[in-house]
Amino acid sequence: MTTVSVGNGSASGELAGKDGAEGSAPGSGLAVQAVSLAVDLPSKEGKRSVLRDVTFSVEPGEFVGIVGPSGSGKTTLLRALGGLVRPSAGKVVIGGLEVSAPPDGTGIVFQNYSSVLLPWRTVGRNVSLGLEGKLPRPEIAAVVDEVLTMVGLLDYKDEYPWRLSGGMQQRVQIARALSLKPQLLLMDEPFGSLDAMTREELQDSLQTIYSNLGSTIIFVTHDIDEVVYLCDRVLVLDGTPASVADMIPVPLPRPRDQIYTKADATYQDVRRAVRVAIHSGPARTGG
Amino acid sequence: MSRDERWSTLLARYPVAAGLVVTSLLVLLWQMSWSLGWARPQSSSPPSGIVAEIADLARNGALLQQGARTIGVTVASWTFAVSIGLCLGLLVGMSRTVRRFTFSSIEFMRCLPGITFVPIILLIVGFSVKGELILGTIGSIWPVLIFTIAGVRSVPHSYWEMARSLQMSRRDTLVKVVAPASAASAFVGMRISLGVSMLLVIIMEMVGTSAGLGGGLVFEKGAVNVEGMFAYLFVIGGSAVALNMALQAAGKHVPWLLRG
Ligand SMILES: Nc1ncnc2c1ncn2[C@@H]1O[C@H](COP(=O)(O)OP(=O)(O)OP(=O)(O)O)[C@@H](O)[C@H]1O
Ligand SMILES: [Mg+2]
Numbered sequence: 001m002t003t004v005s006v007g008n009g010s011a012s013g014e015l016a017g018k019d020g021a022e023g024s025a026p027g028s029g030l031a032v033q034a035v036s037l038a039v040d041l042p043s044k045e046g047k048r049s050v051l052r053d054v055t056f057s058v059e060p061g062e063f064v065g066i067v068g069p070s071g072s073g074k075t076t077l078l079r080a081l082g083g084l085v086r087p088s089a090g091k092v093v094i095g096g097l098e099v100s101a102p103p104d105g106t107g108i109v110f111q112n113y114s115s116v117l118l119p120w121r122t123v124g125r126n127v128s129l130g131l132e133g134k135l136p137r138p139e140i141a142a143v144v145d146e147v148l149t150m151v152g153l154l155d156y157k158d159e160y161p162w163r164l165s166g167g168m169q170q171r172v173q174i175a176r177a178l179s180l181k182p183q184l185l186l187m188d189e190p191f192g193s194l195d196a197m198t199r200e201e202l203q204d205s206l207q208t209i210y211s212n213l214g215s216t217i218i219f220v221t222h223d224i225d226e227v228v229y230l231c232d233r234v235l236v237l238d239g240t241p242a243s244v245a246d247m248i249p250v251p252l253p254r255p256r257d258q259i260y261t262k263a264d265a266t267y268q269d270v271r272r273a274v275r276v277a278i279h280s281g282p283a284r285t286g287g
Numbered sequence: 288m289s290r291d292e293r294w295s296t297l298l299a300r301y302p303v304a305a306g307l308v309v310t311s312l313l314v315l316l317w318q319m320s321w322s323l324g325w326a327r328p329q330s331s332s333p334p335s336g337i338v339a340e341i342a343d344l345a346r347n348g349a350l351l352q353q354g355a356r357t358i359g360v361t362v363a364s365w366t367f368a369v370s371i372g373l374c375l376g377l378l379v380g381m382s383r384t385v386r387r388f389t390f391s392s393i394e395f396m397r398c399l400p401g402i403t404f405v406p407i408i409l410l411i412v413g414f415s416v417k418g419e420l421i422l423g424t425i426g427s428i429w430p431v432l433i434f435t436i437a438g439v440r441s442v443p444h445s446y447w448e449m450a451r452s453l454q455m456s457r458r459d460t461l462v463k464v465v466a467p468a469s470a471a472s473a474f475v476g477m478r479i480s481l482g483v484s485m486l487l488v489i490i491m492e493m494v495g496t497s498a499g500l501g502g503g504l505v506f507e508k509g510a511v512n513v514e515g516m517f518a519y520l521f522v523i524g525g526s527a528v529a530l531n532m533a534l535q536a537a538g539k540h541v542p543w544l545l546r547g
Binding site: 082084101104108116118129133 | 454
C-alpha cells in the first residue's frame with residue numbers, strides 16, 4: 001500500500017499567522033475501512049446483490065478514487081460509506097466507529113447538484129442548512145462566507161441557485177459539504193455533467209481545497225483522466241455483484257498541473273493501468 | 288409597429304383586461320338585446336338594471352354588511368380547514384404507519400359531498416354562525432389535506448438524503464425541507480378549499496341562517512325581484528374572484544412557492 005503524505009506540506013504556503021481557524025487544521029482526515037462489505041438492493045425479482053465482499057482501507061488524509069463501469073455499484077458503495085444505505089453483510093468503519101447513519105465529520109457531495117439545492121433558499125442559506133441550530137448565527141455567517149470564498153462564489157451569496165450555471169451550482173453543493181468542516185468528503189461524480197473547461201477548473205479548485213483542508217476524500221468518477229489527475233490511489237470496482245478488482249497507486253507529486261502532470265510519463269502509465277484494470281475486471285472474462 | 292403588434296403588446300401588458308374582453312362583449316350583447324328589443328326574456332333583466340340594483344343595495348348598507356359576513360365566515364372556516372389540513376397532511380404524508388391507518392377514512396371523507404352534512408348540522412348545532420363554521424371547515428379540509436399529503440409524498444428522494452447527510456434533525460427536516468417542498472402542492476389544495484368553504488357557507492346562508500349574501504339572494508327570490516337576484520349573483524361571483532385573487536397575490540410573497 002502506498003503511503004502518500006498529502007495535505008501536510010502544502011499548507012505551508014498559506015498565511016500561517018492569520019486567525020487560527022480551528023476546524024481546518026491540515027492532516028485531520030478520517031480513516032475509512034470497508035470490511036467484507038455487501039449491499040443488496042431491492043429489484044423486481046426480490047433482492048439484487050450489488051456489492052459483495054468489498055474490502056479496502058483508506059488512510060487519514062488520503063485522496064482515493066473509485067472507478068468502474070456504469071451500473072457497477074460506485075454510487076451504492078459511496079452511499080454505504082456515507083451511512084445512507086445499510087450493508088447486508090460486513091461493515092464500514094470511519095474514524096474507528098462502525099457506520100450506521102451518516103457519520104460525524106462527513107460531507108457528501110451528490111451527483112445531481114440541482115436536485116439537492118433548495119430552490120426557495122438563496123445560495124448562502126443553502127450552504128448554512130447543515131449548520132443551523134448547531135452554531136450561533138454570527139458563526140454560521142462567518143463559516144458561510146468562508147466556504148463560499150473557498151469555492152469562489154461569495155458574490156452570489158444572495159442569489160438563488162437556479163440562477164447559477166451548472167458548475168456554480170455544483171460549487172454551492174461543495175461549499176455546503178465543506179461548511180461542516182468535514183474530515184471526510186464523499187463525492188459522487190461531482191463534475192460528471194459539466195463541460196471539459198469547467199470540469200478542469202473545478203478539479204483544480206478541489207485540489208486547492210484538499211491541500212488546505214487535509215481531509216480524506218473518496219471520489220467516484222467514470223473519467224479515467226480525472227481519477228488519475230486527482231487521486232493518490234484508484235480503486236477499480238467490477239463484477240456483478242461488484243467487488244474490488246484492483247487498487248492502483250498514483251505516484252505523482254502534488255500540486256498537480258493540468259498540462260504538465262498530464263504530460264508526465266508516470267501519469268500516462270497509471271492512466272493505462274487503470275484503463276486495463278477496468279476492462280479486464282472479473283465480470284469481463286469469458287464475454 | 289403594426290396595429291396588430293400594438294394590440295398584442297397592450298393585451299400582454301394588461302392580462303386581466305385582456306381576459307375580460309369576451310365577458311365585456313357578452314355583457315354588451317345582453318344589454319343591447321334589451322335596449323334594442325331583440326330579446327327580453329322573462330324573469331331576467333338587463334345589465335344596467337342589475338348595476339342600478341347593486342348600487343341601491345350598496346347605498347343602504349345592506350350589501351356591505353352581508354358581504355362582510357359571508358366573506359368573514361368563509362375566511363374563518365377556510366383558515367380552520369387549512370390549519371388542520373396542513374398539519375394533518377404533513378403528519379400523514381411523513382408517516383407510513385399513520386397513512387396506513389387513515390387512508391380509507393380520508394378517502395371516504397373526501398368523496399363525501401359536504402352538503403350531506405347540512406341536515407346533520409341542523410340537528411346538532413342548529414342554523415347559526417357556529418353551524419356555518421363547522422360545515423365550512425369540515426367540507427374544505429379535504430382538498431388541502433389531500434394536496435398536502437401528495438406534496439409530501441412527492442418530495443424528491445434526494446432532498447431526504449441531503450437532509451440526512453447534513454445530519455439535520457427530524458424537526459428541521461420537516462420545517463426546512465419537507466414543508467417548503469410540499470408548499471406548491473398544498474397551495475393548490477388551499478385554493479380549491481377556499482372555493483369549497485365559500486360554497487358551503489353560502490348554502491348554509493341560503494337554506495338556514497338567511498343571513499349574508501346567500502340569505503340576501505334567497506330574500507330577493509322570495510320578493511320575486513329578478514334584478515335583485517342577479518345583483519346578488521354577481522356580488523357573490525365578484526367576492527369569490529376577489530378572494531381567489533387575494534390568495535394568489537399572497538402566494539407571490541411566499542418564497543417556498545418559488546420554482547427554478
Ligand atoms: N435505489 C435503488 N434500488 C434498487 N436498485 C438500485 C438502486 N440504485 C441502484 N440500484 C442498482 O444497483 C446497481 C448499481 O447502481 P449504482 O447507482 O451504484 O451504479 P454506478 O456505478 O453508480 O453507476 P453510474 O456510473 O451509472 O452512476 C445497478 O444495477 C442499479 O440497478
Ligand atoms: Mg452513480
